[in-house]
Amino acid sequence: MCGIVAYIGYKQAHPILIKGLQRLEYRGYDSAGISILNGGIKTYKTVGKVEELEKYLVDKYIDGEAGIAHTRWATHGEPNKVNAHPHFSQSKSISLIHNGIIENYAVLKEELVARGYEFESDTDTEVLVNLIEDIRINEKVLLDEAVRIALGQVVGAYAIVILSEDHPNTLIAARKGSPLVIGIGENEYYVASDATPIVEYTKNVVYLEDEEIAVLTRGQRFKITTIKNQEKTPYVQQLEWNLSELEKGGYEHFMMKEIYEQPRSIRDSMRGRLNPVTGNVSLGGIIDYEQKILAAKRIIIIACGTSWHAGLVGEYLIEDIARISVEVEYASEFRYRNPIISEEDVVIAISQSGETADTLAAIELAKSKGATILGICNVVGSSIARATHGGSYTHAGPEIGVASTKAFTAQVTVLTLLALRLAQLKGTIPKTRFMQLVQELDRLPEKVEHVLHNNGLIEEIAKKYKDVNNFLYLGRGYNFPVALEGALKLKEISYIHAEGYPAAEMKHGPIALIDENMPVVFIAPNLGIYEKVVSNIQEVKARKGIVIAIVTEGDTTVKKIADYVIEIPKTEEYLVPILASIPLQKLAYHIAVLRGCNVDMPRNLAKSVTVE
Numbered sequence: 001m002c003g004i005v006a007y008i009g010y011k012q013a014h015p016i017l018i019k020g021l022q023r024l025e026y027r028g029y030d031s032a033g034i035s036i037l038n039g040g041i042k043t044y045k046t047v048g049k050v051e052e053l054e055k056y057l058v059d060k061y062i063d064g065e066a067g068i069a070h071t072r073w074a075t076h077g078e079p080n081k082v083n084a085h086p087h088f089s090q091s092k093s094i095s096l097i098h099n100g101i102i103e104n105y106a107v108l109k110e111e112l113v114a115r116g117y118e119f120e121s122d123t124d125t126e127v128l129v130n131l132i133e134d135i136r137i138n139e140k141v142l143l144d145e146a147v148r149i150a151l152g153q154v155v156g157a158y159a160i161v162i163l164s165e166d167h168p169n170t171l172i173a174a175r176k177g178s179p180l181v182i183g184i185g186e187n188e189y190y191v192a193s194d195a196t197p198i199v200e201y202t203k204n205v206v207y208l209e210d211e212e213i214a215v216l217t218r219g220q221r222f223k224i225t226t227i228k229n230q231e232k233t234p235y236v237q238q239l240e241w242n243l244s245e246l247e248k249g250g251y252e253h254f255m256m257k258e259i260y261e262q263p264r265s266i267r268d269s270m271r272g273r274l275n276p277v278t279g280n281v282s283l284g285g286i287i288d289y290e291q292k293i294l295a296a297k298r299i300i301i302i303a304c305g306t307s308w309h310a311g312l313v314g315e316y317l318i319e320d321i322a323r324i325s326v327e328v329e330y331a332s333e334f335r336y337r338n339p340i341i342s343e344e345d346v347v348i349a350i351s352q353s354g355e356t357a358d359t360l361a362a363i364e365l366a367k368s369k370g371a372t373i374l375g376i377c378n379v380v381g382s383s384i385a386r387a388t389h390g391g392s393y394t395h396a397g398p399e400i401g402v403a404s405t406k407a408f409t410a411q412v413t414v415l416t417l418l419a420l421r422l423a424q425l426k427g428t429i430p431k432t433r434f435m436q437l438v439q440e441l442d443r444l445p446e447k448v449e450h451v452l453h454n455n456g457l458i459e460e461i462a463k464k465y466k467d468v469n470n471f472l473y474l475g476r477g478y479n480f481p482v483a484l485e486g487a488l489k490l491k492e493i494s495y496i497h498a499e500g501y502p503a504a505e506m507k508h509g510p511i512a513l514i515d516e517n518m519p520v521v522f523i524a525p526n527l528g529i530y531e532k533v534v535s536n537i538q539e540v541k542a543r544k545g546i547v548i549a550i551v552t553e554g555d556t557t558v559k560k561i562a563d564y565v566i567e568i569p570k571t572e573e574y575l576v577p578i579l580a581s582i583p584l585q586k587l588a589y590h591i592a593v594l595r596g597c598n599v600d601m602p603r604n605l606a607k608s609v610t611v612e
């Protein structure tokens with residue numbers, strides 16, 4: 001949610017900043033802006049995507065070796081040039097970029113207005129930059145001290161970077177609740193919301209902690225203190241990513257690249273954790289908590305969006321295979337509904353980005369009640385990864401497309417490993433059967449590869465139904481969450497209204513919607529309660545609905561009734577969610593492309609939601 005990038009050193013800043021914004025664009029893309037320091041501060045802003053800003057800068061003088069830049073996802077004020085970042089202090093000597101929300105901005109603004117400050121924008125950010133200036137002037141303190149005092153008065157979340165005419169060799173960065181990474185080069189510093197803009201320049205990074213302020217002066221050692229003015233010893237980490245993971249690699253969109261990466265990403269999620277010969281399953285970051293989980297009254301999974309859908313699959317997996325009771329909650333509801341949590345509960349937070357504000361808040365709540373908190377995150381070193389007691393990374397690699405694909409299947413893979421490990425420890429499955437399950441999981445990447453090659457029909461279906469207004473997705477058991485995720489993918493990127501439902505619940509409402517214009521996607525593998533799903537398909541056909549069914553290779557029953565069938569290889573029931581999700585990702589992708597939608601950056605969405 002909003003992307004921040006900043007540079008100070010001895011290179012030209014603007015190419016680094018523009019490229020950085022492009023890499024961060026998935027975080028927000030309604031307006032963008034840049035401030036460069038060269039004597040004075042020059043600022044340029046445009047509405048729309050970063051490419052608009054890039055075009056606008058072509059004939060501008062933007063030389064300078066220090067600068068800050070921002071791509072916005074609007075919270076306060078509509079997305080226009082005035083509300084775009086960076087924002088200035090009244091004297092125009094301080095420029096600031098901000099990600100997050102200052103909750104008490106209205107009160108602070110009133111006080112500043114009373115002291116003669118005038119505001120150009122509707123943003124909370126302009127309030128913060130003027131508060132800093134006001135403190136600096138009135139309390140006659142240095143800029144870093146003014147920042148510290150100002151942040152002490154602020155309620156809310158922020159990641160900020162400040163550029164000042166009076167301190168031309170220094171950037172000041174601070175965070176609370178919104179992520180910020182500092183890249184350390186040779187006599188130069190980079191700052192960004194995540195490591196993607198930094199990785200091509202340096203692998204040495206420091207993840208700023210909440211309530212820390214970094215003073216970054218070119219050619220000098222950097223200094224980190226807390227807002228209570230305690231000096232911190234920074235922990236410099238090495239980035240594991242490489243540049244090629246951040247490029248499209250010949251695909252038209254990141255989303256398609258990421259869909260096609262799934263055989264590899266699923267394999268990476270299992271690497272070193274599954275031994276198909278001995279049957280051993282181990283998740284390093286969870287080993288210390290295994291006994292706690294086995295003794296737990298229940299597991300509570302908290303997550304948002306696609307990660308919540310992965311959590312639902314996790315519920316089916318863990319209850320079915322390991323026989324431990326699981327509840328799955330939207331983090332945003334859990335945090336405000338006064339839930340009953342005890343020290344005997346184990347909470348698992350699932351998050352691709354590791355930065356989702358609601359999930360983080362739910363973790364803090366559960367922690368305060370003494371629960372053990374584990375995380376399943378994709379982004380290494382992210383806030384959620386650090387806030388949890390233990391956990392497992394999904395190792396799917398950077399996911400840039402806003403609609404989650406490979407992160408989802410990687411989350412489900414890790415949950416599958418967890419369910420198997422718990423089953424192994426509890427002895428809930430006979431050894432020979434357990435070995436069959438483990439070996440089938442090991443074969444999964446090959447089967448995913450196979451599913452990915454099945455293309456023609458999906459494109460044909462996309463062409464035929466790209467202009468409908470509604471879609472229904474139905475599944476039962478393990479495939480109910482798949483129906484939800486399939487519907488979410490379609491609405492996120494194509495803007496077609498789509499609903500996911502348990503197939504049997506259709507008759508309690510959605511059946512009223514069915515007519516000859518309504519495509520209904522069934523996830524109907526030849527497993528579990530297949531016959532019952534077939535009856536649900538009949539119910540749709542009886543009302544002239546259009547049936548698109550995901551079936552097991554060789555299926556004959558559904559083939560006779562459905563309008564279209566997309567085959568997936570035969571597998572164990574508990575692995576169908578991963579295989580069945582892939583054609584649904586591709587269907588949503590092709591429909592969105594045919595409708596001319598921006599697949600990687602759908603309107604109004606952001607990949608990392610760091611506000612409530």
Ligand code: G6P
Nearest residue numbers: 304305306307351352353356404
């Ligand atoms: C946003 C993204 C979704 C994602 C959700 C949760 O809404 O657009 O794709 O599923 O946040 O994000 P997380 O990073 O916590 O998995």
